[in-house]
Amino acid sequence: MPRAGLTPDRLVAAAADLADEAGLDHVTLSALARRFGVKDASLYTHVRNLKDLRTRLALLAGGEMIDRIAAAVEGREAGRDTLGAFAGAYRAYALEHPGRYAATQLPIDQDLLTDSPAMRRTADVTYGMLRAYGLEEPDLTDAVRLLRSTFHGYCALESTGAFGAPRDVQASWDRSIDALHVLLKNWPREKRTTDA
Template structure:
């Protein structure tokens, strides 16, 4: 997908119909027969990148459970975010709920993520809370790493490994919801 390559080269925020048209050497109007505008272009890019990301995660976690699955999941997530910064940024945009329901890749993301977390014995509403913890931890770490936000002498990989170990402990000892309410 040309927009995905462009996003990795120039940054997701700089992806536009005009920039993509220039990349292909066509007039902007030529692309409007394929996309209605910037919002649709970015949404398609987000869905495409989300599909790529979950494919890599699924391959990494296949046949694993518990901590092994978490380590594989986290590693695949981080590798994708660092290798494809523009595509990864696209996966963070808010997408219309109707499009999410129609997206096989996004349904697969939920299935794989929730499946991994069920190995920790989590059920709703704890599953949702755990997903939010993992996503915010992985995302924050990847953003800080990609922008040079870790200045200490300690290895960034060693800190990542400790963070994933800490997440495993948190998931193993998750404070279970007892009454289904806050």
């Protein structure tokens, strides 16, 4: 019989807190069982295994992150203003919730992503912002990959204190967003071939 009050949602929320406190690598079923004062085996009533728990954590964190981003971009003028708000919300979440953010980088089964309302919302918000730059496929996908790798790389370096130059980190971030905006406005469109 499941322990009273122990639910999948409570387990995932506790896993998210633990990830932020100790790091994603420290999120284990044993660590969660200790938090709840139960035996490891009792958690299997609520999650299948560690992979299932981490997948749920990734989906939770992805939903939290896109909610923050969507709120930041709502009502803004398309272009630099929206890009800056999107990027700022992304960076703030990554730095404030390092364990949750790390979970958003985990590979997830494509079927689960397709069925996830949060992941569909992520695509809607991200692609909506980029369509304002006049991008279409396959350029949209390429631009998403560029932004994600830029934001992720910057946040990863910043979170470890790897920016050692005396230049203000926020000033460099702002200039990076300016540069991305110029690039997106002048995106080199992929040449499309036509059948003769």
